[in-house]
Amino acid sequence: MLIPIPDLLDADGVAAIRALIDPAGWVDGNVTSGHQSALAKRNLQLPEESPAARQAGQMVLDALGRSPLFIAAALPLRIFPPLFNSYAGGQAFGVHVDNAVRIQAGTGLRVRSDLSITLFLEPPEAYEGGELTVETQFGVQQVKLPAGYAVLYPSSSLHRVEPVTAGRRVASFFWLQSMIRDDGARQMLFDLDRSVQGVAAQLGQDHAEVIRLTGVYHNLLRCWADV
Numbered sequence: 001m002l003i004p005i006p007d008l009l010d011a012d013g014v015a016a017i018r019a020l021i022d023p024a025g026w027v028d029g030n031v032t033s034g035h036q037s038a039l040a041k042r043n044l045q046l047p048e049e050s051p052a053a054r055q056a057g058q059m060v061l062d063a064l065g066r067s068p069l070f071i072a073a074a075l076p077l078r079i080f081p082p083l084f085n086s087y088a089g090g091q092a093f094g095v096h097v098d099n100a101v102r103i104q105a106g107t108g109l110r111v112r113s114d115l116s117i118t119l120f121l122e123p124p125e126a127y128e129g130g131e132l133t134v135e136t137q138f139g140v141q142q143v144k145l146p147a148g149y150a151v152l153y154p155s156s157s158l159h160r161v162e163p164v165t166a167g168r169r170v171a172s173f174f175w176l177q178s179m180i181r182d183d184g185a186r187q188m189l190f191d192l193d194r195s196v197q198g199v200a201a202q203l204g205q206d207h208a209e210v211i212r213l214t215g216v217y218h219n220l221l222r223c224w225a226d227v
């Protein structure tokens with residue numbers, strides 16, 4: 001299941017991140033690849049420990065923390081510090097699955113990748129190609145979103161980035177471990193959460209049935225959550 005997060009960053013937020021990362025020292029993207037994906041990957045990245053990446057990554061994390069949609073959809077437990085990549089001149093990332101466990105340089109923090117996130121940082125009309133193509137259980141989906149929009153997709157899915165044949169695609173990409181490991185269970189909780197919000201909007205937050213349904217949501221989370 002692909003979940004778009006519209007307007008995670010506004011235009012000022014995107015501009016502030018671009019002002020930090022654009023002049024920083026970009027390197028060959030294979031610094032974070034596993035063995036298989038290194039064969040498929042042709043792009044540039046900011047090194048994980050680059051001060052610009054750390055500072056811009058914190059701005060991304062702050063924006064995620066302010067997004068009720070992101071929290072409800074991802075139910076995050078641990079988020080790997082956001083990284084930044086760029087593709088131009090025909091660069092692409094061939095089909096791959098993301099590494100199952102990420103270990104943060106320096107802290108040794110281990111994150112099981114349940115969900116992968118791409119946050120688009122370049123307007124789609126500014127480059128050709130560069131679609132994020134994800135093989136989902138419902139078929140192949142291609143994603144190319146406005147700057148400031150993010151998409152969540154299961155880290156277990158085969159995905160690729162199409163060649164960028166004109167302009168430059170800039171994005172933040174990262175992984176998270178969810179409190180709910182299973183994609184289907186997480187999706188059910190997300191659907192239930194949205195339904196409870198919808199019913200609450202009609203009946204009022206203090207309606208007895210809304211209180212009972214909210215209880216069901218939390219009791220399911222209590223059954224299933226890693227904390």
Ligand SMILES: O=C(O)CCC(=O)C(=O)O
Nearest residue numbers: 085098118132161171173
């Ligand atoms: O650039 C993207 O949208 C995704 C990058 C990616 O798949 C990866 O780094 O594993």
Ligand SMILES: [Fe+2]
Nearest residue numbers: 096097098159
């Ligand atoms: Fe990937």
